[in-house]
Amino acid sequence: MSDLLASDLRSPNAHSPNESASLTEWLDYMQQIHVSAIDMGLSRVLPVADALGVVQSAKDDAYVFTVAGTNGKGSTTAVIAEMCKAAGYKTALYQSPHLSAFNERVRINGEMVSDQTLIEAFSKVEAARLQCDLTLSFFEMTTLAALLIFAEADCDVWVLEVGLGGRLDVVNIIDPDMAVITNIGIDHVDWLGDNVEDIGREKAGILRKGIPLIYGAIEMPASVQQSIDTQQATCYQIGQDFSYRDIDATTWQYSNAAVTLQLPRPALSLTNTANALSAVLASPLDVDINAIEQALQTVKLGGRFDYRESHSRHWLFDVAHNEQGVEFLLAQLLPFWQQHVAKQSNQDSSANIPTPKIKMLFSMLGDKDIDKVVQRLTQAGLPISDWFVAEIDYPRAATTEQLQDVLVKYVDSTNMYEFDGLHTATHAVIEASQPQDLIVVCGSFHTIGEALSALSV
Known part of the structure; x- marks a missing residue:
């Protein structure tokens, strides 16, 4: 989603790559061929999509889940896709943005498609675009390519994550058979509005x-209910038509009117898992309990409460980048932290190891509400001992000064460390932490991606 907004300056004079061009080229x-990085609306996209035949292919040959919402789209789409795959359906999954490699966005049966598959699709989309004499944004071009790949692979199920909003997002050229709205929060106010009614x-x-x-x-929001009434849609809402409860560290319970x-x-x-399961159960697809259980044990998604061990340190990566996303993170992090402390204490009860602490590796985009995110993180009762901040290598990144200006309101300056980039900050937090500590990395997809890149070197 965030790559849609990379810049407001594009050159329409770039020349199409030649036959030997790489994926990077x-x-x-595609970052250069449209005059604005974001251009909401479907009028330019639809003629190209029609020329490619992707809309008709989805309508004729696939069952389509489309997932919109402010937070949780990635987790929800991942669970839906994993359940359908486990049930034996050839399943396409489209998500954005990516953490490390662009190929993460386009998957079939859980596997990223190859560079060559993407290149061939980009070439076909480019030919159709030129035939229609239109310019398309980066996100429009790459989404059309993903849809073309799914159509040509004759996938049974398409699981599509909306990039920005819903109504005018390029994903919405495909008519879904099942819609999911994860939640409605305040985000992307310049494009969607500054209140939940407009956003809804x-x-x-x-x-x-x-x-x-x-x-x-x-x-x-009333606006969502109005849309439901206008479209005569059947709505299943959490807390009314289905619910879940946490049982213990290994088990949970899902309930709706038909099953528990x-x-x-x-x-x-x-x-997000309950929402995804509700979507699968409400569909006509044949997904039995064995497929559901298998999927829940195997599903994973990079950067979503993503625990890893690297460089002899404990890491938790989460792409939370707005207030609602932080609430999701904290709901999982608080009990996880208690388990982490207990585990560290039990590993060597005879040694006087220092009490584990949390080190925060943090950066955000400048157009997000940094203040609300930091305020919530600092007031959650977590033992965050230090903050390591750096500017993301991205056009819309918050500057180090912006981050400092917010942090100083909530964090003692002696516990705040600034660096030139995420690579340097990542290695600094390793040096400044102890093996029993937990390093939490959050604030943006780009924060996670750059930190993971630094750890891989």
């Missing part, structure tokens, strides 16, 4: 006449 080229109206734009909607939040299931606990948010 294609991605660089945009996200509810993925609805079609008579299809089911899974709504994954307790509160529903005791299930293995996944590595992702239970709220």
Whole structure:
């Protein structure tokens, strides 16, 4: 999603890559061919999509889940796709943005497609674009390529994550058979509005006449209900039509009017998992309990409460970048932290090891509400001993000064360390931490991606 907004200056004079061009060359080229990085609306996209035949292919040959919402889209789409794959369906999954490699966005049966598959699709999209004499943004070009790949692979199920909003997002050229709205929060106010009613109206734009909607939040804006009524959609809402409860570290329970299931606990948010399971159960697809259980034990998604061990340190990566995302993170982090402390103490009860602490590796984009994110993180009761901050290598990144200006309101300056870049900050937090500590990396997809890149060197 965030790559849509990389810059407001593009050159329409770039030349199409030649036959031997690499994936990187294609991605660089597509960043240059449209005059604005974000251009919401479907009028330019639809003629190209029609020329490629992707809309008709989805309508004729696939069952389509489309997932919109402010937070949780990645986890929700990952769980839906994993369940469908486990049930034997050839399953396409489209997500954005990526953490490390662009190929992460386009998967078939859980596997990233190859560079060559992407290049061939980009070439076909480019030919159709030129034939239609139109310019397309980076996100429009790459989304059309993903849809073309799914059509040519004759996938049974398409699971599509909306990039920005819903109504005017390029993903919405495909008519879904099942819609999911994970939640409605304040984000992307320049494009979606600064209140939940306007934002809800945009996200509810993925609805079609008579299809089911899974709504994954307790509160529903009136604008969403109005869209449901207008489209005569069947809505299943969390807290009313389905619910879940946490049982223990390995088990949770899901319930709706028809079933109560005791299930293995996944590595992702239970709220998002319950929404995904509701979507699968409300579909006509044949997904049995064995496939559901298998999927919950195998599903994973980089950067979503993503625990790893690297460089003899404990790391937790989460892409939380707004207030609602931080609430999701904290709901999982607080009990996880208690388990981490207990585990460290039990590993060597005879040694006087220091009490574990949390080190925060943090950076955000400048157009996000940094203040609310930091305020919530610092007031959650976690023992965050130090903050390591640096500017992301991205056009919309918050400067180090912006980050400092916010942090100093909530964090003692002696516990705040600034660096030239995420690579340097990542290695600095390793040096400044102890093996029993937990390093939490959050604030943006780009923060996670750059930190992971630094750890791989």
